[in-house]
Amino acid sequence: MAASMVCLCRFVWRHGSRILPRRTGLCPSFRSRLHCSSPAHNGLLLSLNKRGILKDSFPQNAAQDELPRLLQSGAQTVYCGFDPTADSLHVGNLLAVIGLLHFRSAGHHVLAMLGGATAQIGDPSGKSSERERLSADAVETNTRSIRESIQRIFTNHELYFHDSPRQLGTVTVLNNLSWYKDWSVVGFLSEMGRHFRMGTMLSRHSVQSRLRSADGMSLTEFTYQMFQAYDFYHLNQTHGCRIQLGGTDQLGNLMSGHELIHRVNGEEVYGLTIPLVTSSVGDKLGKTAGNAVWLNRDKTSPFELYQFFLRQPDASVEGYLKLFTFLPLAEVENLMEQQREDPGKRLAHKRLAAEVTKLVHGKEGLESAKRCTNALYHCSVQALEEMSDEELQELFREAPFHELLLEPGTTVIDTCRRINAIPEGPRGYQLVSDGAVWINHSRTYKPEQVLIPKLHILSNGLTLLRVGKKNFYIIKWLSL
CATH class of the missing domain: 1.10.240.10 (Tyrosyl-Transfer RNA Synthetase)
Structure with missing residues (x-):
């Protein structure tokens, strides 16, 4: 591996269901050990436990003494990985980001690692079949988009939510492609593969469930745990990272990282899991399940x-x-x-x-x-007038958007016909006469009514037209 690696994406700041309908705590052993520990050493973990953000730990004795003492001893480095298998994170990922934000608020340094390399392999955890292979170009596009999203969230947290006198830790965004691009297959297996044991790898729940499935598991997926383990090892060596956050479905991968580091250099490191965000029927929220609520505006609007x-x-x-x-x-x-x-x-x-x-x-x-x-x-007309074109299109995402030239004497029926909102002929005329058409939340009964500025055309040059209960049309008037 090259002596020095240049990260593909990085930013650093230095400053001096039912989704889980009940509060989800840690496993009983973790919780009881936290409360048995000295409060002076476990304040952050106890706080995260009370909020329900922590679920489990590895190794188990970490909760009793070592990890709380480590956190109390000074600023530590914590990381969480996000594979860019889509061009946006979703609410299911947000809890992991919030976990990092809590550590940063407590003065610890956080690493958000984007899996530009591992996304091309595919994590089998929680999957019933192999992920569709992504091209390198698609992964690069996704990585760029997710990096911007993470940066936005950390910036918003600092601007609007951090009011403590405690100094924030640093934030670094990394792409693991930067440390895999110089490895050869033979080199990686020769140097790192010897530290993994087949029995342990085969015993992972994610592997066992897939081996019992009809499609089985490919060699590519099977090696995923090796790469995630090496990510932890690399961050431990280059950033002094000793703590990894991940969803509960990542426990096996966290264990693999712990075992690799312990086997190679004997250093004790720790894994913490957070609850999975699930739907009202208990399914994990995310892109695979098709129920994702995205964090990027172009996929899920703020509204x-x-x-x-x-x-x-x-x-x-x-x-x-x-x-x-x-x-x-x-x-x-x-x-x-x-x-x-x-x-x-x-x-x-x-x-x-x-x-x-x-x-x-x-x-x-x-x-x-x-x-x-x-x-x-x-039904606020004032709110409509304050909205931008983008907001209207976000609000009525499925509604047709039309740009029309406003001609003198344009009537309600003219407008409806120009955007094909009503049928041609008498039937369309009758719909307007019967009150089936609404303009800017006001019902109209007069097909021949000439459009009146500020009534039919808002001050922002927009008209919201509705036919029936659900058929919306957005009109942007030109040359007003």
Whole structure:
């Protein structure tokens, strides 16, 4: 391997369900050991445990003494990996990012590792069949997009959520392709392969479940745990990283990394798992299941993200406030008490949706989500006038968007026909006369009504036209 590696993507700051309807804690042994430990040494872990962000640890004795003492001894380096198998992270990944943010807020340094190399192999964990192979170009595009998303979230956290006098740790984004590109197959297997044992690799749950399946498991997938283990080893050697975060389905991969490092240099390292975000029927939320709520605006708008959390069941909201926000637990309890006193106001739901949207999309994204909510659900003409073309197209993602030249004397029926919103002939005319057409939330009964600025055409040059209950059309008027 080359003596020095240049990371393909990196930024550093230095500053001086039901998705889990109940609070998900650590396994009983982890929880009890944390409480038996000296509080002076386990404050961060206890806090994450109370919020439900930690699920398990490896090795198990880490929770009793070594890891809390390590965290108390000074700034440590923690990493979490994200394979760019899509061009955006999703809500299922957000909890891992939030875990890194908590460590950073406590003064520790965090590494967000993008798997530009491992995405081309495919993690078999939790998969019933092999991933579709991605081209190098697709992985590079996905990596760039996810890097920007992670950078945005960390920036938003620092701007809007970090109000502690404690100095933030650094953030570094890495691409593991940078340390694999100079390896040959023979070199990697010769140097690193000898440290892995077939019996241990075959015993992993992700391997066993696939070996019993009809399609079996390819050699490519089987080697994934070797590469993730080496990632941990490489980050340990180059960044002094001793802690890895991952979902509960990553426990086997975390164990492989621990075993490799322990076998090669004898250093003790630690793995921490976080709960998986699941749907109301218990399925993991993500791109494979087809139920992903994305973190990039072009795939899931701020409005859609806001509504996703706003619509969570009452039984989930307290747990989500602890998991997905940085509100003090006392404030969460106070919010829940207010919600119980007046459930109709849904104060806890609204706060949850606002906090997550601001973290992911910033203050402007939250304001956009609220404008869209007012425009759609509260029939606010003012909100419509304040919306941009982009926001309208996000809000009515399936609605046709038309740019029309406004000609003198243009009527309601003319407009409807030019965008094919109504049938030709008498039937279309009758629909307007019967009140089936709405313009900017106001019903119209006059087909020959000439369009009036500020009534039919908003000050931003837009018209929202609806036919029936669900057929929306967006019109951008030119030459006003």
